[in-house]
Amino acid sequence: xxxxxxxxxxxxxxxxxxxxxxxxxxxxxxxxxxxxxxxxxxxxxxxxxxxxxxxxxxxxxxxxxxxxxxxxxxxxxxxxxxxxxxxxxxxxxxxxxxxxxxxxxxxxxxxxxxxxxxxxxxxxxxxxxxxxxxxxxxxxxxxxxxxxxxxxxxxxxxxxxxxxxxxxxxxxxxxxxxxxxxxxxxxxxxxxxxxxxxxxxxxxxxxxxxxxxxxxxxxxxxxxxxxxxxxxxxxxxxxxxxxxxxxxxxxxxxxxxxxxxxxxxxxxxxxxxxxxxxxxxxxxxxxxxxxxxxxxxxxxxxxx
Numbered sequence: 001x002x003x004x005x006x007x008x009x010x011x012x013x014x015x016x017x018x019x020x021x022x023x024x025x026x027x028x029x030x031x032x033x034x035x036x037x038x039x040x041x042x043x044x045x046x047x048x049x050x051x052x053x054x055x056x057x058x059x060x061x062x063x064x065x066x067x068x069x070x071x072x073x074x075x076x077x078x079x080x081x082x083x084x085x086x087x088x089x090x091x092x093x094x095x096x097x098x099x100x101x102x103x104x105x106x107x108x109x110x111x112x113x114x115x116x117x118x119x120x121x122x123x124x125x126x127x128x129x130x131x132x133x134x135x136x137x138x139x140x141x142x143x144x145x146x147x148x149x150x151x152x153x154x155x156x157x158x159x160x161x162x163x164x165x166x167x168x169x170x171x172x173x174x175x176x177x178x179x180x181x182x183x184x185x186x187x188x189x190x191x192x193x194x195x196x197x198x199x200x201x202x203x204x205x206x207x208x209x210x211x212x213x214x215x216x217x218x219x220x221x222x223x224x225x226x227x228x229x230x231x232x233x234x235x236x237x238x239x240x241x242x243x244x245x246x247x248x249x250x251x252x253x254x255x256x257x258x259x260x261x262x263x264x265x266x267x268x269x270x271x272x273x274x275x276x277x278x279x280x281x282x283x284x285x286x287x288x289x290x291x292x293x294x295x296x297x298x299x300x301x302x303x304x
Contacts, residue, residue, distance in 0.1 A: 002043055003045050003218060004046045004214070004217050004218075005045050005047050005217070005218050005220060006207060006210060006211035006214065006218075006219050007037060007049050007220045007222060007288065008050045008051075008203065008207035008219070008220070009033060009050065009051040009052065009222050010221075010222060010224060011051075011054045013029060013033040013051065013285055014033075014053070014055065014056070014087060016028070016029060019055065021055040030087070030090040030091055031094045037049065037095070038095065040292065041095070045292075046170055046173070047175050048166055048175070048176045048178055048216065050180060051181070052180075053083040053084070053203075054122070056083040056087065057079045057122065061122065061124075062124055065123075065134060068134075068137065073137065076122075076198045077184050077185055077198070077199075080181050080184045083181060084104065088103075088177040092177070095175060101176075101177040102166050102178040103162075103184070104160060104161070104166070104180070104184065105184045105185075106184065106186065106206055107158045107160075108155040108157060108185050108197065108201070109156070109158060109187070110187040110197070112153065112155035112156055114155045115153045115155065118140050118153045119154070120153065120200055121142070121144065121149040121151050122150055122151070123149060123150050124149070125147030126149070128148055131150075152198055152200055154199060155185065155199055155201070157201050157202070157205055159209070160183060162178065163178075163213035163214060166210065170214055181200065182202055183206050204265050204267070204268035205264060205268050207221070208271045208272040208280075211272050211277060212276070217278040217279070218277070218278060218279050219277055219280040220283070220288055220292065221269065221280065221283075222284065222285040223262075223265060223282065223284060224285075225284055226296055227240055227282065227283065227297060227298045228240045228262055228266060228282050228298040229262075230251060241297075241298065242299040243298065243301075243303075244301060244302065245300060245301065245302050248266065248269070249270060252266050252270065265282050273301065273302055278301075279300065280300040281297045282297060283297030
């Protein structure tokens, strides 16, 4: 019998190479991505998939903004839930039978410091005049040189609330799509009631949390490069192959991985292995089968 895996797909796997999120381009991109996932399923592995949703949420926000004078904008947690279902449907269609999508909620702390100072940019650039108009709807906007973008909180994920359903489906032999975009962020109110919040969860950190909850042995973080790199963008970049948890922690602490790109992936790999995961792998999507065999990719193991 194969291993229990969690594969975290980057947003590039859901759009065309030029970033287009037109429906036909999303469908083609997902079908191509699932061709690589299928190789692991055919080898007998049990798989849960997570995915990015940045371009899709950006499109929904733009629709919100353009139609704000006609229909009330829907909150950001609704946008996340909608994209989970849409992308999940595309994945199910591409993979065939015995695939299920779980619209997944991620618990966050309402006192998380991220809510006091939102910094995560989402959606497209707008003019200052347009941004000021949206600020009247209670949104936070900031100037980024090229224009103004909405910023929201990105709180720490505490618990994947629907991990039990994912585990049950996985145990029954289903391939499961879950925690897309990091999950729908929710907080627990007094009395236990759950409510959505205007935030986005880092999808890689949520993937590490879900991987532990569903007892995955290996976390595979699929991105657009075959390895994490030391000195990326500099004169002497070096790929990282097999590396121990303590060694990678030192590199991460030294600032080798950019916060907006490879940093969260490395942090997710560290968290998963530190919490008892057998191995975490960072590699490109076409290499996931070879990376699972240990032949390519950044291979993070506990070490000494």
